[in-house]
Amino acid sequence: MTAQPLGTVPTSANTRALSRQGTLQELSQATVEYLIEHGTADVTVKDLTRHTGISERTFFRYFPRKEDAIRPFLMAGTERVAAEFLARPSDEPIKDSFVAVWSKSWPSTHPEEARRMYRVLGSDRGFQAVWLQAMIDSEDYWCEVLASRLGLDPRSKRMVFAAAAVLTAVRVAWRSFGHDEDVSLATTIAINIHMLSDDLFVPIRNNP
Amino acid sequence: MTAQPLGTVPTSANTRALSRQGTLQELSQATVEYLIEHGTADVTVKDLTRHTGISERTFFRYFPRKEDAIRPFLMAGTERVAAEFLARPSDEPIKDSFVAVWSKSWPSTHPEEARRMYRVLGSDRGFQAVWLQAMIDSEDYWCEVLASRLGLDPRSKRMVFAAAAVLTAVRVAWRSFGHDEDVSLATTIAINIHMLSDDLFVPIRNNP
DNA sequence: TATTGTTCTGACAGTTACTGCCACTCTAAT
């Protein structure tokens, strides 16, 4: 696939860089687990570092801001879904592929934990902002993914907007999923996705 | 119109509340102007309060976080556009109404200043996050606006998604507008909006 | 195995962002 994994160092990925990515993921995951366990209110960096066993100074070497600690975890989820998406048969209708990978994703198979996570992180303005930012930032990534699937130029206006629209479908679905106990994330994503025009995903070059 | 103005106090709006709204707007506008003038790097709350003539303590009574100081200004812009939108003739195609109000809005009539503002605020993660959050928060408002225009239930899945999709069109357009000197915001919004399915805006009840 | 150069880590000090508290001022109604 042409798209670079999110969050990797663009320069030479040596052993150290790989190790750093590993610990980054571990720290991020541990932090999310801690937050789900203890909530977001009154959580200090000291609390987080006590839990993960690193010093505060090192924490800020991994994460520029306290709230950024959840970001690698979220990004990893995006990458997993995107990888699944690229592994779908290429003759499958693209909307179906998208819905399919989301119905097999972690939040669909573990709705209770996912909803809990959404509510906890959404209860804090800072973490909510990072979640949002992570989704917006992944638009570039998804743009590459969609374009490569359709054989189109990822810089075309259509692909850029298609990626944003698709992620909007996901975001809106998350919101109602987090709000309502008996809303299925995958089903809601499907409903939203199918409200988008098919023209967005026509795999023909020279299309606007 | 059914939608409440953004950011107003839900309870009785007496003289004090009105006055507070006024100063809130003035402070916010002055802050944005200061930021455009001086950039976002190394700007402290002390700088902002020196410029607006209030104490730091009072600053944090108006704005919960430093970056929130730009929010009322952004929200006011949204409200103005939405008000224009509701004033359009109701037999006009809704996409045309939307594009029309954006081509008469401040960023379209003053592209240089608008681009400058976008770049300045986008250069800082904190302010960028608030901008993003403001757009997302205004989705509820636009949902009411669109629903009232179409005579539909603002809580229907279709309206919720339509509002989000429309604002995504605006956001993506802003991005390319801010990036490219010779991109027209209104034109790009038009292109994006017209990539959305017309089914999203069919003014018939009982439509999903 | 020893050594050398680079990166990682943690401690410390310092600045900025924010909050609770209190005294004072201003305003709107009596």
Next chain:
DNA sequence: ATTAGAGTGGCAGTAACTGTCAGAACAATA
């Protein structure tokens, strides 16, 4: 004029960061 309620600013305190530096860990050589 008075008084109650809200707005304001000063002060002290905590949490979020940042620069600097010394030591630890580690990879690549000899």
